[in-house]
């Protein structure tokens with residue numbers, strides 16, 4: 001059968017966009033190939049590692065196991081959307097640098113979007129809750145502890161508190 | 166790019182039924198966290214799909230006119246866990262589906278997909294069996310309802326009739342199941358996230374008004390056999406008895422008369438039997454506590 005296409009309208013990082021996509025494409029394929037949003041990483045492509053995580057209507061999804069056609073009408077945020085229009089890093093990105101929560105960086109875009117969902121809840125979580133909320137990502141480099149600290153530190157800062165590790 | 170022959174997108178339940186009748190061979194895809202992975206693995210590659218993911222009418226939790234707790238089949242696990250009605254009426258279901266996969270998987274995975282797969286390890290399945298859930302199917306002849314135990318035919322096969330154009334539209338928990346009833350689910354896995362249950366055990370109890378007698382006890386397992394199953398011998402031991410430690414012991418040993426786990430690379434049969442007993446005991450004790458009772 002011939003290739004099937006569909007026009008998909010959505011909002012990506014605050015901009016209303018539309019593109020004709022191959023219906024067989026994953027959302028990762030669409031974001032990387034059609035919109036050049038290469039912070040969306042292809043790790044396992046089967047929903048195990050979280051490298052491809054994006055926010056869809058405020059919730060985290062593995063974009064590798066999400067069909068591009070399902071993005072119709074959705075609000076999507078990728079890592080590119082975390083940077084301010086002036087190019088400044090967001091607080092959580094800055095905290096990742098401070099805590100050395102990045103080594104090779106392959107898992108980082110995904111972790112940052114999960115961190116954004118956690119921080120946008122605007123409340124304090126316990127350590128156990130934080131660990132559970134971060135558990136959908138694999139990192140082969142950092143050993144997770146620094147990532148955990150970066151998220152926890154930013155959560156404290158947003159509540160107007162400082163934390164000393 | 167996925168190896169998919171064609172995709173038909175349903176926008177309403179009626180649409181889905183029509184598409185199903187027109188393309189009986191097509192695979193239904195809800196959230197896709199199983200189907201898309203199977204396509205990637207090649208197991209379901211090159212097939213036609215009917216996507217029902219866009220049918221918003223199949224999302225959400227409510228109490229229907231018969232007082233059932235009604236969960237639309239496309240409701241995601243995270244939405245079930247966070248739903249106020251679920252928290253109030255059947256919190257154990259929210260806790261069970263909160264142990265599936267990862268946060269991202271719980272945002273895409275649906276209760277309909279979890280049950281339609283027909284796999285014994287589904288984290289929702291044992292709790293739905295223990296609460297005698299009703300599966301609602303909608304097809305060309307309207308709605309058909311059946312108890313969840315009849316919905317599961319054998320491993321990987323459930324009673325959904327493609328020739329009738331059926332899709333699963335809701336999972337119902339009857340009032341008779343949830344009224345005055347408290348439960349607990351235990352999942353045994355080797356790690357907490359992204360793990361398939363080695364064994365899952367869900368227990369619930371209804372105590373007498375003075376909390377001294379277990380009026381009704383229900384227990385169900387996942388991975389204790391080819392499909393999720395109840396343990397009627399154990400239930401018979403507990404029903405009508407005072408909640409004591411001795412009863413919890415007798416109850417938990419009785420499960421061995423009912424369950425039939427197998428050896429697999431995940432765990433040996435003997436190990437599954439061993440943890441099944443311990444999980445039954447702990448889940449019963451916790452259920453009694455949640456019901457306001459005390460284990461003497």
Ligand code: FES
Nearest residue numbers: 043044045050064
């Ligand atoms: S690339 Fe999507 S979860 Fe690994």
Ligand code: FES
Nearest residue numbers: 103104139140141
């Ligand atoms: S920094 Fe390398 S995988 Fe996480």
